[in-house]
Amino acid sequence: MTPVRGALLFLIGALLVAALRASAAEIPPEQRRSDYELMGPQTRAMQDDDTANPGMLGVLDGEALWNRRDGAANKSCADCHGDARAGMKGVAARYPAFSPVLGRPIDLEARINTCRTEQQRAAPLKFESKELLGLTAYLALQSRGMPIDVGKDERLTPFIAAGRDLFNQRQGQINLSCAQCHDDNWGQKLAGAPVPQGHPNGYPVYRLEWQSLGSLQRRLRNCVSGMRAEPYAYGAPENVDLELYLMWRAKGLKMEAPAVRP
Amino acid sequence: MTARALINVPPKARRGEIVEIKTLIAHPMETGYRVGLGGELIPRDIITTFTCTYNGEEIFRADFARAIAANPFLSFFTTATATGTIAFQWSGDNGFSATEQAPITVE
Numbered sequence: 001m002t003p004v005r006g007a008l009l010f011l012i013g014a015l016l017v018a019a020l021r022a023s024a025a026e027i028p029p030e031q032r033r034s035d036y037e038l039m040g041p042q043t044r045a046m047q048d049d050d051t052a053n054p055g056m057l058g059v060l061d062g063e064a065l066w067n068r069r070d071g072a073a074n075k076s077c078a079d080c081h082g083d084a085r086a087g088m089k090g091v092a093a094r095y096p097a098f099s100p101v102l103g104r105p106i107d108l109e110a111r112i113n114t115c116r117t118e119q120q121r122a123a124p125l126k127f128e129s130k131e132l133l134g135l136t137a138y139l140a141l142q143s144r145g146m147p148i149d150v151g152k153d154e155r156l157t158p159f160i161a162a163g164r165d166l167f168n169q170r171q172g173q174i175n176l177s178c179a180q181c182h183d184d185n186w187g188q189k190l191a192g193a194p195v196p197q198g199h200p201n202g203y204p205v206y207r208l209e210w211q212s213l214g215s216l217q218r219r220l221r222n223c224v225s226g227m228r229a230e231p232y233a234y235g236a237p238e239n240v241d242l243e244l245y246l247m248w249r250a251k252g253l254k255m256e257a258p259a260v261r262p
Numbered sequence: 263m264t265a266r267a268l269i270n271v272p273p274k275a276r277r278g279e280i281v282e283i284k285t286l287i288a289h290p291m292e293t294g295y296r297v298g299l300g301g302e303l304i305p306r307d308i309i310t311t312f313t314c315t316y317n318g319e320e321i322f323r324a325d326f327a328r329a330i331a332a333n334p335f336l337s338f339f340t341t342a343t344a345t346g347t348i349a350f351q352w353s354g355d356n357g358f359s360a361t362e363q364a365p366i367t368v369e
Contacts, residue, residue, distance in 0.1 A: 046335075049284075051270035054333040057288040060266045211291075211332035 026183055034253055035196035047260035055206035055258025058213040062138025065131055071122025084142055092140040093148050093255050096244040098155045105159050105244045108136050127234040133213040137204050140257030147254055148201055150247040163245025166238055172229030199250040202259020216243050271364040275342035286335045287352055293328040309354035317346035342368045
């Protein structure tokens with residue numbers, strides 16, 4: 001075989017592989033698994049032990065806030081909702097949910113802030129503040145072990161579709177879509193680390209790289225800037241649509257919040 | 263607000279048993295080497311010392327340095343000798359001080 005012919009065959013082979021990769025579809029439901037399964041044993045052990053999981057420090061903050069009276073109404077979350085361990089069970093597994101007032105989905109953080117401004121008549125909590133992360137983690141903990149159950153409301157259908165479009169949309173300087181990593185190449189290595197399927201079943205997560213708790217929107221902004229694209233602002237509809245699509249895509253996976261992630 | 267801490271001490275142990283003690287405390291462990299948005303150095307803010315006492319007697323001590331991650335986690339072992347209290351004390355920069363304690367019953 002001449003070198004030219006060899007090179008040509010190699011090129012065709014490479015193109016075929018690329019075509020197969022490009023046509024890879026969504027992950028079949030039976031193959032969907034939590035990113036926990038791709039973590040090392042030390043990180044798993046950290047998540048599994050509530051006295052070693054630093055996310056639980058945020059949960060303690062959240063529990064204190066849940067019971068603290070605040071705002072012009074001088075009401076606490078517990079004054080309306082009672083014991084979160086009973087009343088908030090399963091709630092985080094159903095968010096983002098449709099808000100009839102806004103006519104679009106809202107995530108758990110936005111829901112907490114709606115309660116703050118309307119019921120407590122207090123200032124909304126800032127994105128990624130210790131307070132908002134703590135409250136979200138405390139609520140999400142009440143759904144630990146429960147399957148994600150998002151998207152039953154038919155009014156969410158167009159927003160799930162919008163989120164899916166964003167997920168499959170190539171963007172940024174390196175012209176990459178979320179799906180190219182998380183649908184087509186999960187389980188492979190990227191810079192020595194496994195590429196996860198990208199399920200949002202543990203948020204807010206304690207990310208070792210951040211050395212703090214962080215929201216799903218922070219993670220999404222992180223990924224998008226890694227693609228060298230312009231991240232959507234905190235609270236932007238694009239971020240919420242993506243959150244909704246990711247939760248819908250992870251339907252049935254068990255909630256792990258506050259999870260630990262590398 | 264005092265720093266949040268999580269303590270894991272077995273509530274019960276047999277006399278002479280080796281038990282594991284785990285502690286986790288909320289702290290930023292700011293190294294002092296990072297720069298802020300304006301280019302200025304962010305001052306060091308770390309825990310410097312941790313001590314653990316068992317019924318008043320010191321059983322473990324650690325000096326912390328800048329390279330230790332935020333929210334430091336410690337695990338160490340001791341021999342269960344008597345029923346009583348295991349107490350923990352962290353201190354550090356900017357007058358940081360936190361204490362916790364946990365009971366242990368030895369049979």
